[in-house]
Amino acid sequence: MSRVFRGIFITWTVLRFGLDELVLSSFEKPWIRMLTRIVSVGRNLKAPRGERLREALERLGPIFVKFGQVMSTRRDLLPTDIANELAKLQDRVPPFDSAVAIAIIEKAFGRPLAQIFATFESTPVASASIAQVHFATLPNGREVAVKVLRPNMLPAIEKDLALMRMMAGWVEGASADGKRLKPREVVGEFDKYLHDELDLLREAANAAQLRRNMQGLDLVMIPEMVWDYCMPDVMVMQRMYGTPIGQIQRLLDAGVDMKKLARDGVTIFFTQVFRDGFFHADMHPGNIQVSLEPATFGRYISLDFGIVGTLTESDKEYLAQNFSAFFQRDYKRVAELHIESGWVPPSTRVDELEAAIRACCEPYFDRPLKEISLGMVLMRLFQTSRRFQVEIQPQLVLLQKTLLNIEGLGRELDPDLDLWSTAKPFLEKWMLEQVGPEKLLAQLKAEAPAYAKLLPGLPRLLSQYLKDRHGSNNRELLELLVEQKRTNKLLQSLIYGGLGFVLGLIAMQMLLRVRVF
Numbered sequence: 001m002s003r004v005f006r007g008i009f010i011t012w013t014v015l016r017f018g019l020d021e022l023v024l025s026s027f028e029k030p031w032i033r034m035l036t037r038i039v040s041v042g043r044n045l046k047a048p049r050g051e052r053l054r055e056a057l058e059r060l061g062p063i064f065v066k067f068g069q070v071m072s073t074r075r076d077l078l079p080t081d082i083a084n085e086l087a088k089l090q091d092r093v094p095p096f097d098s099a100v101a102i103a104i105i106e107k108a109f110g111r112p113l114a115q116i117f118a119t120f121e122s123t124p125v126a127s128a129s130i131a132q133v134h135f136a137t138l139p140n141g142r143e144v145a146v147k148v149l150r151p152n153m154l155p156a157i158e159k160d161l162a163l164m165r166m167m168a169g170w171v172e173g174a175s176a177d178g179k180r181l182k183p184r185e186v187v188g189e190f191d192k193y194l195h196d197e198l199d200l201l202r203e204a205a206n207a208a209q210l211r212r213n214m215q216g217l218d219l220v221m222i223p224e225m226v227w228d229y230c231m232p233d234v235m236v237m238q239r240m241y242g243t244p245i246g247q248i249q250r251l252l253d254a255g256v257d258m259k260k261l262a263r264d265g266v267t268i269f270f271t272q273v274f275r276d277g278f279f280h281a282d283m284h285p286g287n288i289q290v291s292l293e294p295a296t297f298g299r300y301i302s303l304d305f306g307i308v309g310t311l312t313e314s315d316k317e318y319l320a321q322n323f324s325a326f327f328q329r330d331y332k333r334v335a336e337l338h339i340e341s342g343w344v345p346p347s348t349r350v351d352e353l354e355a356a357i358r359a360c361c362e363p364y365f366d367r368p369l370k371e372i373s374l375g376m377v378l379m380r381l382f383q384t385s386r387r388f389q390v391e392i393q394p395q396l397v398l399l400q401k402t403l404l405n406i407e408g409l410g411r412e413l414d415p416d417l418d419l420w421s422t423a424k425p426f427l428e429k430w431m432l433e434q435v436g437p438e439k440l441l442a443q444l445k446a447e448a449p450a451y452a453k454l455l456p457g458l459p460r461l462l463s464q465y466l467k468d469r470h471g472s473n474n475r476e477l478l479e480l481l482v483e484q485k486r487t488n489k490l491l492q493s494l495i496y497g498g499l500g501f502v503l504g505l506i507a508m509q510m511l512l513r514v515r516v517f
């Protein structure tokens with residue numbers, strides 16, 4: 001029953017805020033038209049559409065707020081005004097009772113809190129829509145941060161997701177506009193995203209992988225996971241001491257080199273993308289701090305690993321080659337790359353795609369190179385590709401969104417940051433590695449176990465192959481001989497026939513000559 005009421009409340013909110021107009025310009029179902037007319041009485045649609053959508057999502061609660069936040073990153077799908085407005089959505093959720101947090105921890109560990117931690121700060125340090133964080137100390141004296149999932153998240157999410165799926169079905173059935181927006185696919189993607197975020201073990205594993213990858217770089221610190229204390233709904237990690245990156249004045253006062261910090265940010269990101277193919281994809285300022293401790297002064301601290309992106313070798317190659325071709329203004333190459341990689345249908349005309357890409361990229365060269373936003377270029381490229389029936393891969397959209405975040409952050413720290421010159425050496429080094437002897441050696445090494453299995457059997461396979469080949473050679477030879485005999489006979493008859501004809505002509509001519517003279 002509560003589901004029915006929730007459904008009615010959602011429909012009512014959608015109609016009151018005029019979201020029906022926003023999503024569906026032409027209704028085909030008469031009952032929806034009728035319902036809209038009833039609810040429309042007295043509704044005020046003067047506010048811009050993005051603002052109305054944001055307010056409606058806030059009214060609908062945390063899951064819808066999260067949905068709006070996730071959608072705000074899909075600038076390749078949404079008009080700019082709506083995406084900008086959705087980006088303003090904030091998790092304004094009160095912290096949950098610490099008694100509840102403690103109960104969750106005790107249930108997860110099956111022991112009273114006093115046996116798990118030596119100390120536990122009951123006032124949370126931060127609280128968001130999915131989890132909240134408390135500081136604590138382990139029995140061995142180690143200081144930790146404890147992330148606890150909000151209670152009853154799963155049932156609440158399942159209920160709202162079921163309603164979202166139902167509404168997506170309506171929207172899709174209601175009009176052609178609705179179908180074009182693929183609402184069911186969008187909700188499906190959101191469903192997966194939320195479930196990933198709800199598993200703190202998964203987040204801990206992401207953190208551990210990133211920490212390992214970043215170990216040798218000395219530019220960023222990632223908390224170590226205390227695995228014995230990590231569960232799907234409780235995550236315990238090393239406590240970090242840092243100043244939020246947003247507090248620029250505090251960092252300046254402490255003597256942090258802002259230009260270096262901006263460059264380091266780009267270096268970290270490009271290392272994660274091009275070297276590791278595994279990147280932190282939730283780079284908002286709330287998740288980034290800077291260490292002011294003497295031993296690690298000026299180093300980044302990265303937090304919150306719920307969202308990471310992974311790139312395959314071919315994704316990396318696609319990106320590196322596209323960026324390179326773009327900066328050489330070789331739009332034909334960009335178009336060819338899209339076709340070669342199978343991104344656009346093979347029937348696509350290179351010249352048409354090239355023209356579309358030129359129209360999208362050329363305006364960027366009006367400004368100095370350092371002002372060009374790679375995130376924007378990538379986004380425009382994706383928007384152009386869509387016109388050529390390209391389904392943009394989610395990991396590339398995630399990357400583009402993170403790139404925008406990194407650029408924004410970098411330029412805030414250093415307005416003169418030249419992103420391209422910082423990123424270029426990475427791309428060049430990476431491209432060189434792709435074709436150089438190192439890559440060949442690495443590939444041979446990777447294939448070595450397969451060769452080791454294959455080699456002992458090779459003589460047997462070779463002799464078998466030759467035997468088969470010999471048999472088939474004989475057959476082919478016989479066929480060839482028969483064919484040659486046939487050709488010889490034909491030639492013989494042609495030669496003899498032709499000779500006879502010529503001799504006949506000569507004889508006739510001689511006879512005629514005898515008669516004339």
Ligand SMILES: Nc1ncnc2c1ncn2[C@@H]1O[C@H](COP(=O)(O)OP(=O)(O)OP(=O)(O)O)[C@@H](O)[C@H]1O
Binds near residue numbers: 129130
């Ligand atoms: N290991 C840590 N050491 C110190 N402080 C931490 C640690 N982990 C988290 N925090 C604090 O808790 C805050 C929230 O953490 P985190 O971003 O992981 O939670 P969240 O619920 O995923 O939040 P959101 O989704 O809004 O980013 C951080 O901004 C930071 O202040």
